[in-house]
Amino acid sequence: MNGTSPAYDVVVLGAGPTGENLAERTRAAGLTTVIVENELLGGECSFWACEPSKALLRPVLARADARRVPGLRRAVEGPLDVAAVFEHRDEMAAHWQDEDQVAWLDSVSVDLVRGHGRLDGPRQVVVDTPDGETVRLTARHAVGVCTGTVTAFPDLPGLEDVRPWTNRQATAARQVPERLAVVGGGVVAVEMATAFQALGSRVTMLVRGRGGLLGRMEPFAGEMVADALRETGVDLRFGTSVASVARDDGGDGPVRITLDDGNSLVADEILFATGRAPHTGDIGLDTVGLTPGDWLSVDDSYRVTDVPEGWLYAVGDVNHRVLMTHQGKYQARIAGAVIGARAKGEPLDDGRWGRHAPTADSAAVPQVVFTEPEVASVGLTARDAERAGLKVDVVDYDIGSVAGAVQYATGYRGKARVLVDSARRTIVGVTFVGPGVQELLYSATVAVTSEVPVDRLWHAVPAFPTISEVWLRVLETYRDSDGTAA
Known part of the structure; x- marks a missing residue:
């Protein structure tokens, strides 16, 4: 294998969730694709972030919920079973083995080269493999950098x-x-x-x-x-x-x-x-005129703007747009479709919310913080709207007064904030805080991305008694505040 130089349509650096999705999407577009990874396939999210952290938190949040349910508090008194929590965490992190990820790559016909990959000039990637060999890969259409981030430490001696x-x-x-x-x-x-x-x-x-x-x-x-x-x-x-x-x-x-x-x-x-720093210090950026260790600036098709030939893409955290796994996967789906369209000479559908447009990067980023209480948000905050010069109506509501919240937990404490574009009467931002609100987030995301007028949303009837009835209460509050029918 030493010195070999196979050619692919697309070479992807980094096999975290973003890289895997980019590779799968370019392969689905009919392009031959290889992915390069020097750690575990699945990356930070699968093994050291999203999956294991939420596995640690799930028992914590479930116990907190149970303690607020009549008849359950006594059953959950006492400390957590730490060994059992860690065992669950290990299972959710697949015991730090990536065989399932490898099998998935094989099922979508994406090739894998293990080792440290780095750029070596335009459309060239050199991989130092664990067995000491060197593989040179050539990309006919695109190289996608999906190397993510690492912890940013403060400058402290020792x-x-x-x-x-x-x-x-x-x-x-x-x-x-x-x-x-x-x-x-x-x-x-x-x-x-x-x-x-x-x-x-x-x-x-x-x-x-x-x-x-x-x-x-x-x-x-x-x-x-x-x-x-x-x-x-x-x-x-x-x-x-x-x-x-x-x-x-x-x-x-x-x-x-x-x-x-x-x-x-x-x-x-x-x-x-x-905070996080870009994982770009040792991937050969200098060989294509870029500065090692920098974030990679991209246009709205995720092409790196400082490489005018247009073959280099940066997708996910490394482009510093939105540092979240699910948003990196979203970017990968779009970038994969873009690379496929360009390879075939097809026009891009890049208007707002178009198939090749990353509109959600700025308008509808969803996020859940798995604390107690949980926090779920999508779109703009009131501060964001003010900075953008957008006039919004801010509607706040106490989630704890909704019948479903009373059923969910005694003494439920929570708050909803919905931002309505005053001119268009569409929802542009939502924040929920409270137990169980993570499951409200997708409805909020649909409302923001669909740009549903509140007059139409009024006809979306929430089931009783559920926490989602907060949507109805928010709309009633908005109607009463501006004197018009929602």
């Missing part, structure tokens, strides 16, 4: 010696640390704080800003999550940064953390959830 946790160490942990410090206030930070506090850790969250948790979402979402974390015993500290870290006992003891305000604390492990 940090590497502390052996800090990232999402990988947290989701694959074999033991629950007695004391866990979590640095950051975003999704990974709040989810892992939720999980490990429930599993038995004493959790301290260190959040640099004073604006609260989940800063890109509606402010009330972060406030409600913060209140719930405090109620479970999490020590939340805002407006503070880590100045230095060191492990005691010659590097084998607990972590001593010094803060920028002069205070300090000790933890058995420290998790950095301080």
Whole structure:
């Protein structure tokens, strides 16, 4: 195999969910496709992020729900069975084996080359395989970079010696640390704080800003999550940064953390959830005139704008548009269709919501935060709308007053916010906070992407008694506020 140079229509770098979907879509378009991966097929989401983290959180959220149901509280008293939770996590992460992913690739006729792949000039990819051989791949039409991201660490001296946790160490942990410090206030930070506090850790969250948790979402979402974390015993500290870290006992003891305000604390492990950096430092970007380690800027067909020949695409987190697995898969479906159409000389359907248009990247990004309470959102926040100069009517409603929420849990606490475009009377943003709201998100996403006028949505009748009846209550509130029939 050494020195071989097979040619394909499309070469995909990275076999996470985005790369797999891109490869499947280009293959479905009739293009020969090969995918290159140096770790496990399925990537970060399958083995160190989405799947194992939600497996850790599911027992936590189920117990919280059960404790609010009459007749169940006594049955779920006491600690979680940590060994059973970890066993479930291992199963959901397929025990860090990727045979099923390999079989799936084979079923869709996508070839696989394992090893470290890097660009080596236009349309060329060189792969160093685990057995020491080198494979050169040539792409007739496109190379897709789907290499994702890695943890972005702050610049702290000696940090590497502390052996800090990232999402990988947290989701694959074999033991629950007695004391866990979590640095950051975003999704990974709040989810892992939720999980490990429930599993038995004493959790301290260190959040640099004073604006609260989940800063890109509606402010009330972060406030409600913060209140719930405090109620479970999490020590939340805002407006503070880590100045230095060191492990005691010659590097084998607990972590001593010094803060920028002069205070300090000790933890058995420290998790950095301080953002993501592009995984592009060692993939040969310099051979095509790009800067290693940079995000890859793309146009609305996901072609890299700084490569004028138009053969290089960057899909998923690496293009820095939306750093979410499901959105990367969405981008992959569109990019695959685009590459297929261009290879056949077909015109692109790239108008708003067209088959080759990434409209949802800006108008309808869905997200769930699996905390207690859950947070689910899609589209714009009120702040987004203001920045875009869009006039919206903001409709808030207490989900806990809906009959379905009362049935769901005693003392249900939740809030819905729906943004209505004042001119078009269509919904452009939705945020739900509360137990079980993740299952409301797809209906909200359909409402936003379909641009359904509220007058028509009025005829979508929610079943009684369900939490989804909040839609009816929101529409009634909107009708009463503006004096017109919704």
